[in-house]
Amino acid sequence: MVSTCVIWSASYDSSCRPGDADRSSQMGFGMENLLKNRTVLITGGTRGIGKAIGLRAARDGANVVILGKTTEPHPNLPGTIWSAAKEMEAAGGRALAVPCDIRIDEQVEAAVAQTVERYGGIDILINNASAIFLAGTLQTPMKRFDLMHQVNTRGTFLASQLCLPHLLKSSNPHILCLAPPIDMDCGWFAGTLPYTMAKYGMSQCVLGLSQEFQRQGVAVNALWPETGIATAAVANLLGGESAVKCCRIPEIVADAAHAIVSCPSRECTGNFFIDSEVLASSGVTDFDQYAISPGVPLMPDFFLGKPDFAALSQLLHGENQSTTSNR
Secondary structure (H helix, E strand, O other): OOOOOEOOOOOOOOOOOOOOOOOHHHHOOOOOOOOOOOEEEEEOOOOHHHHHHHHHHHHOOOEEEEEEOOOOOOOOOOOOHHHHHHHHHHOOOEEEEEEOOOOOHHHHHHHHHHHHHHHOOOOEEEEOOEEEEOOOOOOOOHHHHHHHHHHHHHHHHHHHHHHHHHHOOOOOOEEEEEOOOOOOOHHHOOOOHHHHHHHHHHHHHHHHHHHHOOOOOOEEEEEEOOEOEOOHHHHHHOOHHHHHOOOEOOHHHHHHHHHHHOOOHHHOOOEEEEHHHHHHHOOOOOOHHHEOOOOOOOOEOOOOOOOOHHHHHHHHOOOOOEEEEOO
8 A cells, every 4th residue: 555645754654764763774874876877868957956956966976867948048047058067077977968948748759868878778757947936925026937838847747757657667766856845824925926826836736746656666755944044046036135145055956956866766665855854853963064154043944834914925026037947
């Protein structure tokens, strides 16, 4: 019988909780080369969280495939897929950069085919690409609504669908989505309904795929940051440099992702992990190393705890912008 999916937290006692004292080595945190020669395909791997996950895998000697749209320097966004690939190689891995718009089926199909041709298969899919537009119902143009759903929900489903035939051939296949635990508190829908729907669509992919492919041994999990992460989305949309100072660096998510995808896939699926909880249970005690400004109060991320209506209201005042980001 297929087990039910659970939201993992510090209070949940699960047999696949990363970091239980007798299982920390299994999760792989703090151990090197666990991903050596494994092929990791990352959507939105040019910068931010996606790039950090790629670099962490590259340090193990992984084959890292970067899918992204940025092929030329952008005035407001750092790096290109080519520069990210060079960093992966400098970190110790092999890298393939593939220009790809996650909304276009043929481009994703071609990217998967190039990956398999180059490396012989796919072991890990990181569904990281995400678009964000924080606005209410009356303030959201349909083209922005469509962008978020095409990139977030549809892009996650499409990449998963196309990678699964190859993942099923892997000895330890993983799909990891940068998606939040589903909290049906209406506060997470009021004022940001289009974005919440799109991100929860990614979360629903985790719920469905983890059950559908559990018998075949494909692990499908979600990972979400406890706090804001210093990415282009935060710098450009959520308060600029003052907000960035209240964030952690993308490496905290990358270290947690490494721990999850190093776990035996048949023993860890259908979970919604929080980055700091994964690492704390894996023995990490110093979280100041991940802070942009140690000692500065951290900005909590969306979809965790009770909605802060005052903070959301303040965030939504002023001009709204959109971006296709790394989350």
